[in-house]
Amino acid sequence: DAMVIQNPRYQVTQFGKPVTLSCSQTLNHNVMYWYQQKSSQAPKLLFHYYDKDFNNEADTPDNFQSRRPNTSFCFLDIRSPGLGDAAMYLCATSRDRGRNTEAFFGQGTRLTVV
Amino acid sequence: QKEVEQDPGPLSVPEGAIVSLNCTYSNSAFQYFMWYRQYSRKGPELLMYTYSSGNKEDGRFTAQVDKSSKYISLFIRDSQPSDSATYLCAMKTGGGNKLTFGTGTQLKVEL
Numbered sequence: 001d002a003m004v005i006q007n008p009r010y011q012v013t014q015f016g017k018p019v020t021l022s023c024s025q026t027l028n029h030n031v032m033y034w035y036q037q038k039s040s041q042a043p044k045l046l047f048h049y050y051d052k053d054f055n056n057e058a059d060t061p062d063n064f065q066s067r068r069p070n071t072s073f074c075f076l077d078i079r080s081p082g083l084g085d086a087a088m089y090l091c092a093t094s095r096d097r098g099r100n101t102e103a104f105f106g107q108g109t110r111l112t113v114v
Numbered sequence: 115q116k117e118v119e120q121d122p123g124p125l126s127v128p129e130g131a132i133v134s135l136n137c138t139y140s141n142s143a144f145q146y147f148m149w150y151r152q153y154s155r156k157g158p159e160l161l162m163y164t165y166s167s168g169n170k171e172d173g174r175f176t177a178q179v180d181k182s183s184k185y186i187s188l189f190i191r192d193s194q195p196s197d198s199a200t201y202l203c204a205m206k207t208g209g210g211n212k213l214t215f216g217t218g219t220q221l222k223v224e225l
Contacts, residue, residue, distance in 0.1 A: 006157075040122065042215035043204070048172070050211070053159055057212075090157055097211055101146065103204075105157035 003009075004106035006091050010053040012112045013081050021076040022107045023091030028069050031072040033103065034066060043090055050097060073074060086113045116158055117141050120216030129163045129225055133190040137203035140184065144205040144214070147179050149188045152200045152218065161201075162188065193223045 005024045013019040013106055023032065031050050035043040045058045050067045065077040065084070088110050091102040120137045127133055135149075146165055150158035162177040163169045170177045178190040186205075190197055200218040 004157075033211070040217065042118070042217045048211055055211070076220050082162075090165075094211070097209075098153065101211065102148070102163050103159055103213055104160065105150075108155075108157045110155065 001070055004091055004104055004111050008057050008104035008109060009107060010112070012114060014076075015083065016059070016080050017114055019081055019111070021078075021089050021091075021111070022085055023074045023076075023106055025074075025091075025093045026071050026072070027069060027095070027104065029093035029095050029104075030071075031094045031096065031101075032068060032073070033092040033094075034064075034076050037088040037090055037108070039087075041088065045071050046076070057105045071114075083113050086111055115140060117214050118203065118205065118216045121219055124220040126222045126224060127190055127193055129193060129195060129223055131193050133193050133221060133223075135188045135190075135201050135203075135219050135221070136192055137186050137205075139205060141204055141205075141207070141212075141214075142181075142184065143207040145208045146149070146206045147177070147186050148204040148213070149175075150215075152202055154199075158191075158202055166218070176199040183203075193221075195223050195225060198222045205214055205215060 035049040036044045037043040068074045088108045091106045094101045094103045149162040151157045167181045174191045178187040202218040203216040204213045
């Protein structure tokens with residue numbers, strides 16, 4: 001009964017070749033997040049959607065884009081992956097922006113760039 | 115200076131020990147405090163969620179928040195080998211969505 005599902009769990013892509021990671025949720029939460037976590041580092045927020053409203057972090061490179069076609073699904077697109085983009089990518093959801101904003105994470109997609 | 119500081123460890127304890135994990139922070143606007151457990155190559159799992167200062171207990175886990183000192187703690191009683199994981203503290207301001215994480219403390223509970 002996984003609530004936040006990320007596919008694939010492991011993704012290998014070539015340097016410069018566009019790649020898309022997907023996330024789906026069964027919680028009907030309004031907010032969906034994408035975090036990047038490099039080895040032994042804290043997860044770093046890339047962007048989030050509040051419903052259809054996209055919110056980009058100021059230091060997120062233009063190479064990273066996102067789409068949320070409906071409440072349940074959110075995609076992370078990396079237009080031209082570099083070696084430095086190898087990381088675990090974590091999708092998370094939360095119900096709303098108010099007090100009940102516990103974030104629930106998926107299992108992550110580990111991206112390798114060769 | 116990072117907004118959230120957390121000792122990366124690794125911390126190794128014997129089974130049954132009481133474990134204390136800590137984070138300090140610099141942003142006085144943080145109001146919500148969380149602890150996540152992350153097993154190797156898995157996503158973070160929410161353990162504890164607290165608002166403002168005080169204590170919260172859930173089974174073997176106790177979370178403490180001291181806003182005056184900008185210091186939060188997670189205590190694990192009767193630690194088990196299955197508690198071996200990385201523990202991440204996270205916090206957010208009242209009006210925002212963004213979680214700010216510590217780098218995580220790696221814990222190993224040995225038989």
